Amino acid sequence: MTLLEQLNIKHPIFLAPMAGVSTPELAAEVSNQGGFGSLGLGANTVDAAREQILRTQELTDFPFQVNFFCHESSPLNEVAAQAWIAHFQPIFERYGATAPSQLNCIYPSFKDHDGYLDLVLETKPQAVSFHFGIPHAHQIQALKDAGIITMVSATNLAEAQAIEAAGIDVIIAQGIEAGGHRGIFNQTFDSAIKTSDLVQLIREHCTLPVVAAGGIMNGQQAQLMLKLGASAVQLGTAFVQCKSSNANPAYRQALFQQNITQITDSISGRPARGLINHWHTQVDTPNRLTVPTYPYTYDLAKQLHAAAVTQGEQGYAPFWAGSNVSQIRELEAADLINQLVLEMIHAR
Template sequence: MTTLRELLNVDYPVIQAPMAGVQDSALTIAVSKAGGLGSLPCAMLTGEKIREEIANIRAATDRPFNLNFFCHTQPPEDPEKEAAWRQSLQPYYQELRLEMNEDAGGPGRRPFDEQTADLVAELKPAVVSFHFGLPAPDLVAHIKSNGVKVLASATTVAEALWLEERGADAIIAQGLEAGGHRGHFLSDDLGLHMGIFALLPRITSRVKLPVIAAGGIASSEGVKAAIQLGATAAQVGTAYLLCTEAKTSAIHRAALQSQQASHTEITNVFSGRPARGIDNRLIREQGPISLRVPDFPNAAAALAPLRSEAEKLGKGDFSPLWAGQNTMGCEEISAGEMTLRLAGFE
């Protein structure tokens, strides 16, 4: 079996999952310096900001790191659906005494494109990972021609085979337990998804590529179990959310340390695409899965003012509190220490 050291020149079989909105390069640096593979989520960053963050990483360490991008297709405008979604949110605006501004919204999520591929080819990170499939074949070839390794998420065997055929260097098997956005791209049927320790052997038995296990892994025992089932490494996100280098908000941190974290849901109400997070008011009252929600990533704009105002009041009613099903590994320690723990060094 190919080790992560052989594949990516990383000391330990631990990859930090890229988590947009709760991290910047500080978390990436800490994990990579400790011997894991640190990751930087880039789908919500401008090219200028990506350059800045990579400069920060390279000033702090010469160890490998991963840049993560989304490969979704930008949906066509749907004014009727957008209006219906905003109408369903109107009572919350009234409750918080806000005026609905149709131009308001947070940072968008950009799909990977030719301009970004050129930037990656220029900056030459050791690794690039993709969610929601892969970019066009010519863009994948452009990236790989510069010596960059390509990882991509699969939630089913069919997706893993698709990724293998189209040039991925390794596959991230994303179990149903995983926090954040589901990486599915061939089918919207969530009934096809399964837990990581059911999914992992199915994928490893069908593909020749190295496979990385993701979802519900939050301890060294979980990492070892994944490797025993044929994984090259484990990708871990939720366990890093309380680390000192993470930018997780105070509201999100409090939720992770409360009984609330024992109930997570897969929901589309925050972005328009299924993702796992801690149950809160918006999920209960509008979801968890709603047909009213605009297609990804257009749902988030109307929620941004509600989220901002509620958070000022100390409430996470409209905040995406992304987390996997297993929050037992979360601790307020450095990400370097967490990486060593996950690697088996207590």
């Protein structure tokens, strides 16, 4: 059975799950057009995630996937956290605010409690994907027993092999070009492989279907990934501009005005690619302090961005985007799917 048959979709095009940007409307629009819609639910409580899944099910009868963060929870390095907070205090003051006195764990991991698992079993989406790691064996087994397809992001061969060994169904190969956070398991090193190389490497050594993600903005690039052995492609940045996404006006505008991206772990504590901003130019200096643990670091970044925005400063906004953002087009999600399909046919 091909991946498209397994997922029951028409086109080999996945909307990337994007926490904060995903909406039921965008997911449904993509699925209704024959692509594979998605909801990035990693930043949601179980109840908020349930609302989004149920709303998407109202808007489409076609399959879609839901996505959760699956990181190994690590305790906060308090010393690093206090030094980080002290460093940012004058910057908060510049925007009439006060730095937090402590950093909180703002994103629980799917692995830490079975609330998200129970929600998936209750709502039964076609597939569930995981970012930053692999769920526990009992969680994978429960999803399998329920007939739900499982997918995990990989950023190098070792992660892909661990995913296959765990009994997962599909590997999402995220290359260095990818916007936002890639699913790196161990944040202390980044293999930084480009998408086309990663797809070939995983195809050579693993038997699972591979979905290529990272820097794909048009049908020619998508078709190239299929030629290299990918079963489908996953696009994030290209869909952020769609009217039905949750991106705010400043983010939309920046996507069309700026075209250089950089990776930093200063925002969340894990490396992520976005449009160049103050984090890259003012925080990531050669003498930068030790970054506190993910996702605690993100707590401060979100508060600083919120304070700065009240003074009209967007320089601390995490405008996640892939390295090919300059190729972004202003298109509704359904039109973007149609355009990608046409371009893929021409590129065959």
